[in-house]
Amino acid sequence: MDVSHISTIFEDVARILELKGDNPFKVRAYQRAARTIEGLGDELESLIKDDRLTDLDGIGNDLAEKIKEIVLSGRLRYYEELQNTIPAGLLAMMDIPGLGPKTVKLLYDQLGIDSVKKLQLAAKAGRLKALEGIKEKTEKNILKGIAIVRLGQERTPYPFIYPLAEGFLRELKSLKAVEKIELAGSIRRRKDTIKDIDILAVSHDAPAVTDAFTALPGVRQVLARGRTKSSVRAGEFNTQVDLRVVEKDSFGAALMYFTGSKEFNVAMRRLAIKKGYKLNEYGLFDKKGKRLAGSREEEIFSLLGLTFIPPELREDRGEIAAATRGSLPRLIKFSDIAGDLHVHSDYSDGAVSLSGIAEIALARGYRYIGITDHSQSLKVAKGLDQSALLKKRDAIARLNEQHKSLRILFGTEVEIMADGSLDYCDDILKEFDLVVAAVHSSFKQSRTQMTKRVVSACRNKYVNILAHPTAKLWGTRDSVDIDMDELLRVCRDTRVAMEMNCNGQRMDLNDAGAMQAKKMAVKLAINTDSHKPADFDGMAAGVYLARRAWLHPQDVINCLSYDELKKWLKK
């Protein structure tokens, strides 16, 4: 069962109920259930079998029945009945920033507007001003909002957004009025993709900071300018950047609040209430309104009986319960990484020579590096034929003699052909220290075909790592259609590691995928897929992503010592 099918239905139900002005808490119950289900993966089947759905937080008898109905029939009658009560276009209208259920309903009831297209025409014609509560400004904002949606409000991969955030941070830090400044929001949680950048500052002169912020180079549009909060759009992706200026005494509470996630905050506030406190962005308060903590996050966690929860984990995925028990995992750190197992040299489409790669690896403190050039059929990337392989193997042997503290692995990123065979025969494959297998063509195969194809490649006894398992390329190509559960079962049995490819365009597997792999006892490999020197820096984003997936160094093969890794690679 595809859990996202269920959560999509629940999310839609929530939106329709919202539009109809139904009980907001009922709306939230559906939203919460959608999230809970999404995080389940293949556990769902056993929960249904054992009749334990209501054990889940936020799932009562009613929602349990609805989940079962979807699993059994693929449909939900209640959802279909709801859909018949409103025009489909209204849901799309709710995606426009600044437009919520109330306004959409007003537009529909009063003017019969039931699509984004009609809304745009009406706004351009100035017909919205006829409505109560809407004047010139709102009409303009709606048109702007439509343009933003049209532009594609897509999230941008973390590695592409981080430089803009860092630049803003640096500029603001240099201001005299700024006493303290930190990134917050999803960028502090190191999500794989980012929608907007949140910055939090302490200052005795908030207006000065706000003025400087809205005038920074790179700012394209000022969206809001308040006493404590201002927003702009900036950078090549037209990213929204929000700046908040807060008091020193509430910096920790504000940092926690603006770091989120939203779901984490809601759960934390619920916990605070349960303990007789009130938590907001100004601090943790007792019943009489006395502030008990606020300047540091650590104090708030501690007063609530929790160990410090790293930002990467703050998603309400069980981290609060774990912190209560003091059993948060020892997360992987950058210093645990002993090597990179997927990089390209100038033998194929990389820009760096073998010895250049060795130097980069040494400079980063790695113990080993896997040089995995493309295989022969990938002509566009100068894939290596047999004679080139021999040359490369000798060159690597010589390099290994020169370097004592670094082991260089003779590897390949071998093509998984459309029929599931590999681009080198077994006699060649057995000569490599490291075999990374990957799909780079025929992406449109059916789910059955694609699953069969990749599974068959992973069953080859020389394959060690499956590179970028979903083949998704940000902004270019969607994930391939593949039965991930089946694939993970095979990889567990054949001891093939799943890659967390941290190239900015890929981020594949992402944290959700890696969590699923870990649940199935499949090892991960965090690799940069480097083609040029700067790419090696991607490892940081990869480690953050692995932390978001709750990964321990033991889950990741490139945390192994060289001897352990050699043993692991030999099947």
Place this chain on the structure above:
DNA sequence: GCCGTTTTCGGCCCGACTGTTTTCAGTCG
């Protein structure tokens, strides 16, 4: 729709900003 060391009914996270009002509703995070 969910949930219960106040409760099986009556709560459910909380505050800032905008645009419209002239004290507030809607939206957002």
